[in-house]
Structure formats: C-alpha cells, structure tokens
Amino acid sequence: MDILITGILLGGTYALIAMGLNLQYGVARIMNLANGEMLVAGGFAAFWFYVNQALSPLLTWVLVAPVAFLLNWLIYQIILRPLVKRAKNRGMLERDSILATFGLSFIGVGVMLASFGGDYFSYSFAATPVVIFGDTFGLNRVLSFVAAVILCGAVYLWMHFTRIGMAMRALAVEPRSAGLVGIKVSKLAAIAFALGGTITAVGGSLISTYLTLDASTGVVFTLKALIIVIMGGVGDIRGTIIAALMLGIIETLVASLIDPGLTLAAAYLLFILILLFRPQGLFGRVRS
Amino acid sequence: MTSKEWRQLTLLLVAVALMALIPLGDDGYWLSICISIVMFTALATSWSIFSGPTHYISLASAAFFGIGSYVTALGFESLSLWVLVPIAGVMGALIAALIGLATLRLSGVYFVIFTLGLAELIRQITTWVQNASGQKGFYVLTDVTESQLYWALLGLCLFVFLLGGLIERSRLGFAVRIIGDDEAVARHVGINTALTKVILFMVPGAVAAMVGAILAPRYVYIEPSLAFAPILSFQVVIMALLGGTGRLWGPLVGVVPFTFLWEFLSSTFPNQTTLLLGVAFLVIVFVLPQGFIGLFASIKRRMNGGRA
Numbered sequence: 001m002d003i004l005i006t007g008i009l010l011g012g013t014y015a016l017i018a019m020g021l022n023l024q025y026g027v028a029r030i031m032n033l034a035n036g037e038m039l040v041a042g043g044f045a046a047f048w049f050y051v052n053q054a055l056s057p058l059l060t061w062v063l064v065a066p067v068a069f070l071l072n073w074l075i076y077q078i079i080l081r082p083l084v085k086r087a088k089n090r091g092m093l094e095r096d097s098i099l100a101t102f103g104l105s106f107i108g109v110g111v112m113l114a115s116f117g118g119d120y121f122s123y124s125f126a127a128t129p130v131v132i133f134g135d136t137f138g139l140n141r142v143l144s145f146v147a148a149v150i151l152c153g154a155v156y157l158w159m160h161f162t163r164i165g166m167a168m169r170a171l172a173v174e175p176r177s178a179g180l181v182g183i184k185v186s187k188l189a190a191i192a193f194a195l196g197g198t199i200t201a202v203g204g205s206l207i208s209t210y211l212t213l214d215a216s217t218g219v220v221f222t223l224k225a226l227i228i229v230i231m232g233g234v235g236d237i238r239g240t241i242i243a244a245l246m247l248g249i250i251e252t253l254v255a256s257l258i259d260p261g262l263t264l265a266a267a268y269l270l271f272i273l274i275l276l277f278r279p280q281g282l283f284g285r286v287r288s
Numbered sequence: 289m290t291s292k293e294w295r296q297l298t299l300l301l302v303a304v305a306l307m308a309l310i311p312l313g314d315d316g317y318w319l320s321i322c323i324s325i326v327m328f329t330a331l332a333t334s335w336s337i338f339s340g341p342t343h344y345i346s347l348a349s350a351a352f353f354g355i356g357s358y359v360t361a362l363g364f365e366s367l368s369l370w371v372l373v374p375i376a377g378v379m380g381a382l383i384a385a386l387i388g389l390a391t392l393r394l395s396g397v398y399f400v401i402f403t404l405g406l407a408e409l410i411r412q413i414t415t416w417v418q419n420a421s422g423q424k425g426f427y428v429l430t431d432v433t434e435s436q437l438y439w440a441l442l443g444l445c446l447f448v449f450l451l452g453g454l455i456e457r458s459r460l461g462f463a464v465r466i467i468g469d470d471e472a473v474a475r476h477v478g479i480n481t482a483l484t485k486v487i488l489f490m491v492p493g494a495v496a497a498m499v500g501a502i503l504a505p506r507y508v509y510i511e512p513s514l515a516f517a518p519i520l521s522f523q524v525v526i527m528a529l530l531g532g533t534g535r536l537w538g539p540l541v542g543v544v545p546f547t548f549l550w551e552f553l554s555s556t557f558p559n560q561t562t563l564l565l566g567v568a569f570l571v572i573v574f575v576l577p578q579g580f581i582g583l584f585a586s587i588k589r590r591m592n593g594g595r596a
C-alpha cells in the first residue's frame with residue numbers, strides 16, 4: 001500500500017511532464033529530446049525563487065509558465081520551423097529534429113552548468129508528514145500530486161471542450177487534412193510546442209520540491225517521458241496518464257524492493273514489454 | 289574487382305602502413321592523439337555502416353564500449369588481451385542482435401530512444417551487480433604498451449574498412465541502401481527489412497565492444513560510470529555526421545578535425561565541452577546536413593559548372 005501510494009504520487013508528476021512531451025511530439029511532430037532540460041530549468045527557477053525570494057514553489061509557476069511559453073515558442077519559430085519546412089517526409093523531420101534537439105539539450109546543460117555549477121540542488125519545502133491510509137508521506141509529494149492532477153485535468157478539458165483544443169486534436173490525428181478544414185497548422189503547431197514546454201517546466205518546478213536535481217539529470221526525465229508517451233500512445237492524453245501512473249508504481253516498486261539505483265532499468269523493462277507486445281501503445285489502434 | 293577498387297585498396301593499405309610507423313617517432317602526446325583518432329575512426333566508420341544508409345541514429349556506442357572493457361576487466365588475468373578482443377566482439381554482436389530484434393522491427397524512433405538510455409541502463413545494472421558482490425571496480429594491470437594498443441586499434445580500423453567495403457559490394461549492402469531510400473519498396477521487392485537491419489547493427493556493436501576491450505588496459509581502473517560514459521555515443525554521432533555518412537571514408541573527415549578541436553577545448557575550457565557538443569549538433573543540422581563530403585561535392589560541382 002505504501003509503495004502503491006508513493007508510486008501514484010510520483011506518477012502524477014510524471015503524467016504532467018509526459019503530457020508536455022506528448023503535445024510536442026503528438027501535435028507539433030517534434031521529437032523534443034531537450035524536454036528534460038526544460039524540466040530541470042523549471043526546477044532551477046523554483047529553487048532560486050524559494051531560496052532567494054522565499055517564494056513558494058506552488059506559486060512560482062505563475063512566473064515560470066509565461067517565460068517557458070515564450071522561450072519554447074521562440075525555439076520552435078527560430079530553430080525547428082525551418083526544419084519542418086525543409087523536411088520532405090516524416091522520417092526526415094524526425095531525424096533532423098532529433099539532432100537539433102540533441103544540440104539544444106547539450107546547450108541547455110552547458111548553460112545551466114555555467115550559471116549554476118554542477119552541484120545537486122535541493123531545498124526543503126513542505127517537508128511535513130501526511131498520513132494517508134495509515135502510512136506517512138511527505139506533504140510536498142502530496143501537494144505536487146494535487147497540483148499535477150489539477151493541471152492535467154485542465155489540459156484534458158481544454159483539449160476536449162474548446163475550439164482550439166479540438167483543432168489540436170485534429171492536428172495530432174491528421175496534420176495534412178487539418179490544413180484543409182481551415183486550421184492554421186504552423187501557428188497551432190508552434191502553440192502546441194510552446195504549451196508542451198510550459199507544462200514540462202511547471203512539472204519541473206513541482207518535482208523539484210521533493211527530488212534532487214542537477215544540471216545533467218534532464219536526459220533521464222526525457223527518457224522516462226518518452227517511454228510514457230510511447231506506452232500511452234502518441235497524442236493520447238488518457239493513455240499518457242495511465243502509463244505515467246504505471247511507471248511511477250513500477251519504479252517505486254523496484255526502488256524499494258530491489259535497489260534505488262535501478263529506476264531506469266525498471267522503466268526500460270516496461271518499455272521492452274510494450275515494444276514486444278503493444279507497440280501501438282496501451283490504447284492505440286494499429287494503423288493500416 | 290574493378291581497377292578503381294584496386295586503387296582504393298592499395299591506398300588504404302599504404303595509409304595504414306604509414307600510420308603504423310607513428311609510434312616509432314613519438315610515444316607521448318602525438319601517440320595519444322593518434323590513439324583517439326584511430327579509436328574514433330573505428331567507432332564512427334562502423335557506426336555509419338549501419339546508420340548511414342538506414343538513417344537510424346544509434347546512441348549505443350558507449351554501451352558496447354563499456355561491455356567490451358568489462359570483458360577485458362573480467363578476463364585479463366586468465367586470458368591474453370588478443371583472445372579477449374574477439375570474445376568482446378562476439379559479445380557485442382550478440383547483444384546488438386538482441387537489441388535489434390526488440391527494436392528494429394518497428395519505426396526508427398523507438399530504436400533511437402532505446403539506444404539513448406542503453407548505456408545508462410547497463411551502467412545501472414552493472415553498478416547493482418557490483419554492489420551486490422561488494423566490488424566497486426576492477427584494476428586492469430597489464431604489460432601492454434601504448435604502441436601495441438595503437439597498433440591493435442589500427443588493425444581494427446583496417447578490418448572495419450575492409451568489412452565496410454565488402455558489405456557495400458554485397459547483396460546486404462544493396463538491400464540496406466534500398467531500405468534507406470524507401471522501406472515500403474524494400475519490403476515489396478522481397479527484402480527481409482528487419483533481418484537486414486539487425487545484421488548490420490551487429491557491425492557497430494561488435495566493433496565498439498572490441499575498441500572497448502582494447503582500450504581497457506589504458507584506463508587501468510574500470511568502473512561503471514567510467515566505462516559507460518554516455519558522452520562517447522554523442523561524440524561518435526557528431527564525428528560521423530560531420531564527416532558525412534554517404535561514403536566509407538566520410539566519417540574519417542569528421543574524426544580528425546573534431547578530435548583536435550575536442551582535445552584543444554577540453555584542455556583550455558574543460559567546462560564548456562557540453563556546449564561544444566550542442567553547437568556541433570546544430571551546425572550539422574543547419575550548415576552541413578551532408579557533412580564535409582557533401583560540402584566538397586557541392587564545391588566541386590560549382591567549380592565544374594563555372595568552367596562549363
């Protein structure tokens with residue numbers, strides 16, 4: 001029970017991060033491998049504001065979100081848009097965007113190393129115990145989970161009940177036809193990419209309240225988010241949430257029963273099983 | 289073989305013979321630079337044998353390199369290094385085959401993601417196994433000299449070039465070029481696309497493991513975070529793409545300048561190497577999508593056009 005709840009709490013934040021990546025990959029069609037760096041940057045921002053300005057990490061998102069949105073929008077317009085334009089097919093765009101975002105990822109790590117140094121950073125926020133079903137958990141984990149649930153819910157409702165959300169989903173399903181029914185594909189893709197980056201950065205702020213981060217941990221989160229997206233199905237929010245919870249639980253299970261150093265191995269185990277048995281994702285349908 | 293191929297073969301052998309003389313002249317700084325160059329030539333050339341035609345960006349080099357160095361670390365006390373190197377090669381090829389069977393049947397993205405974390409995955413497992421057995425690392429103390437390691441790597445390079453040439457001429461090479469152009473077409477003309485890709489992926493796997501096995505004595509002390517340092521994979525990708533993967537000798541054109549640049553930067557600005565990697569990736573995507581050999585080709589074309 002203890003493991004289950006810890007896993008679900010962790011999975012909630014994972015869901016948020018993976019949702020960000022899913023918007024970028026599923027809607028904007030950019031395989032963003034610099035996603036984890038955005039997360040770490042969000043975490044750094046929360047850390048800095050908390051230590052220097054005594055601002056609660058639950059409030060920093062008000063500042064983090066617009067900055068992250070603008071930054072990601074600019075990244076899309078300046079760096080990724082030309083690649084989308086010159087790509088002759090999906091494979092070529094995938095290859096180019098993988099290489100370009102590798103570049104961005106390393107530049108992100110380099111800049112963060114230069115400005116913050118290579119040390120681990122962590123701070124103590126809301127580290128008071130909370131009792132759920134007889135077991136104790138850190139309040140920071142619970143608060144992050146609640147915030148993640150609210151944000152995930154908001155994104156889900158937005159995607160399903162607004163015009164622009166519907167356009168996003170159309171873009172995810174069939175980018176070519178979306179243009180035919182009057183959707184401004186390039187504008188919308190930029191917004192999706194920026195929004196995805198924003199969600200990830202906010203997720204980073206939340207996760208920094210209870211996990212220790214450093215400038216080069218980003219890639220591990222990128223990997224986990226990628227695995228969740230593939231597991232849940234590209235462009236599928238519901239699948240992402242369930243996959244994230246599964247990963248959270250399995251990771252906690254492995255960390256507490258076998259060895260805390262094996263979390264990525266746990267994620268890979270899930271990944272391999274998915275690749276072998278359900279490569280189209282948990283809820284995905286096989287494309288003809 | 290055509291006369292052009294004979295010429296290329298002769299050129300290759302002469303170049304290797306000349307390179308083999310280097311340790312006789314200097315066995316300090318220049319030899320260590322040459323070891324880096326030869327090591328990355330073997331890695332990047334074998335990388336492009338698979339990734340060039342298929343366009344799949346493999347980030348598995350560091351994982352195989354680490355596996356190879358562990359083969360040496362575990363076996364050097366009972367077996368000679370020259371027996372361990374082929375063993376490492378076979379291990380690398382087998383593991384590559386397993387990874388290939390799991391991921392290469394599907395779209396290329398899964399393969400990239402899988403290899404991205406592979407070195408970290410194997411590092412975690414190795415650390416865990418070592419913790420369980422109470423060991424942190426291994427000392428690899430042998431009487432092999434730098435020059436011998438260099439010659440071994442040079443020999444491996446020769447092997448990679450010959451193998452690459454053979455594959456290019458074979459049905460396998462032809463098949464993989466078709467797959468790279470259009471996978472659907474390849475399937476329709478009866479090519480077993482998954483099997484072809486898996487076989488080719490075994491080449492960089494085996495070579496990287498052999499390089500790791502050869503270089504293990506140079507590290508003296510082997511531990512997981514050293515053997516499976518993921519940065520190696522990225523260096524290999526950058527060098528190969530910088531040179532260009534369209535020709536067998538393409539990666540070599542990227543390896544030489546990048547090794548010097550890396551050497552220079554890591555000694556003058558040791559903290560900025562990640563930044564350099566990042567910039568290098570962007571340069572490849574935006575300035576040199578075909579690598580240096582693509583650049584040469586377009587310059588040549590322009591000059592010919594100017595004359596005519």
